[in-house]
Amino acid sequence: MLWVAPTGALLLGYALGSIPFGVLLTRLAGAGDLRAIGSGNIGATNVLRTGRKGLAAATLLLDLAKGWAAVAIAAALFPGDSLLAAAAAFLGHCYPVWLGFRGGKGVATLMGIVLALHWPCALVYALVWLGLLAGLRISSVAGIAAAISAPVSAALLGRFDLVLLLLALALIVVWKHRANIGRLLDGTEPRVGRARG
Secondary structure (H helix, E strand, C coil), X not given: CCCHHHHHHHHHHHHHHCCCHHHHHHHHCCCCCHHHCCCCCCCHHHHHCCCCHHHHHHHHHHHHHHHHHHHHHHHHHCCCCHHHHHHHHHHHHHCCHHXXXXXXXXXXXXXXXXXXXXXXXXXXXXXXXXXXXXXXXXHHHHHHHHHHHHHHHXXXXXXXXXXXXXXXXXHHHHHHCHHHHHHHHHCCCCCCCCCCC
16 A cells, blocks of 8 residues: 555645645635735735735735645655645645635745745745845746745755655746736836736
């Protein structure tokens, strides 16, 4: 039964990752369907467009927490298969079955995953993300740069066992931001607190 642990890790990761906290919180708060607001994305940046900063912060923290929890729980229940849970949680967030596989862009969930896998890399991730967000106020730039920092910092810190996974997930983050990249090139990407992004 060698398949039981890997399958369990994958199912656990995907189930946790696919919980659409942004959609659930905005509905519970009476803020409407998040997918019909702003960019239609289910992440914290779009929740912020509802004008509810508390909801946006809660979405950010819960999206981060589900990535961390998937890895931590898998490490306890399925030792040796936590990387599978990490990948599945990330894919669950970006492509949740409950929302027709139209999910978020993965930045917060990836940070939670990195935090569970190797906290020094998560510290770099947070510094890049928050530093660029504070300096530029462009969510997409901060998120993309933070995601790319994960495999780079893993390599620099000697965690070569994490590099391929983090590189793959970072590339998905970049792919999910392709519309933002187009607006950045056009000079039309909005800053945090303004129209869509």
